[in-house]
Amino acid sequence: MKVRTDFGPSALVTPANGVTAARLAATPLMVLLIVHLGASWGSVAAWFALSCTDGLDGYLARRHGATRSGAFLDPLADKVCVLAAMVTLVAIGTWWWFPVGLIAARELTQTAWRSRLGRRGISVPATRAAKVKTVMQDLAVGGALMPWTASHPHLVVTALWVAVTLTVVTGVQYLLDGRRAPAPASV
Numbered sequence: 778m779k780v781r782t783d784f785g786p787s788a789l790v791t792p793a794n795g796v797t798a799a800r801l802a803a804t805p806l807m808v809l810l811i812v813h814l815g816a817s818w819g820s821v822a823a824w825f826a827l828s829c830t831d832g833l834d835g836y837l838a839r840r841h842g843a844t845r846s847g848a849f850l851d852p853l854a855d856k857v858c859v860l861a862a863m864v865t866l867v868a869i870g871t872w873w874w875f876p877v878g879l880i881a882a883r884e885l886t887q888t889a890w891r892s893r894l895g896r897r898g899i900s901v902p903a904t905r906a907a908k909v910k911t912v913m914q915d916l917a918v919g920g921a922l923m924p925w926t927a928s929h930p931h932l933v934v935t936a937l938w939v940a941v942t943l944t945v946v947t948g949v950q951y952l953l954d955g956r957r958a959p960a961p962a963s964v
Contacts (some may be wrong), residue, residue, distance in 0.1 A: 793837035793851070800830050800854045804861050811865045811922065820922040827858055828915040852891070852903070855911055856884045862918045871921050871933075876941045880914070883948040894955050903953045908941035 807820075807827055814820045834851055841923055863877045894901060917936040929945045 793834040796830055796834035796837060797854045800827060800834070800858055801890070803827055804858050807858070808861050811862060812869060815869060815941075816871070816922050816924050816926060818924060821919060821924075822863065823916075824922055825921050828919070831855055831858075831911070831915075853888065856888060859914045859918065860884060863914075866918070866921050872937060873907050879941050880944045883944050887948050887951055890952060892956055899955065901951060904939045904947065904950065904954075906943065906950065907947045910940065910947045913940040913943050916940075935943045 804827070807823055810820050810823050831851070834854075843931075860877075860881055862882060863872065866872045867874050867877050891901070914935070917933065917940045918934050920933045
């Protein structure tokens with residue numbers, strides 16, 4: 778696929794950012810579905826659609842040109858969607874707060890660190906392991922929303938702890954990569 782540069786790096790209104798904004802806007806609706814329906818095929822379908830839009834905005838960014846705003850907003854939207862769903866699953870009694878708290882602490886720390894590095898002009902790209910972490914978090918939430926998991930809660934808890942492990946490991950790696958990244962040359 779040939780990459781076009783329809784939008785410059787400082788563009789804010791792009792197709793990819795539109796999908797990201799839609800993901801953020803749909804998150805409260807997802808929370809309401811989880812609260813009212815709990816584990817149901819409707820919740821799973823909505824979660825699947827919301828999760829797939831992460832790939833869609835990445836595809837659009839590669840196709841039309843990545844932007845600085847998209848590089849910040851896309852991972853932020855990932856975190857908002859996943860953490861909102863996870864906190865809701867804690868609130869309705871599906872999950873214990875401790876593993877979700879570990880994930881939330883990592884995500885908030887990483888976002889603050891990314892912002893700090895960004896102000897210094899340093900960008901640390903997402904690693905393959907971080908992308909696997911995101912997929913595992915999505916699978917853990919999706920698994921918790923499936924109706925048949927009520928009779929197999931150990932599968933969902935295992936998926937959650939795998940997500941926690943990947944989340945912590947990739948968080949440490951991100952902090953180390955950010956510390957090693959050279960500052961950009963001043964003009």
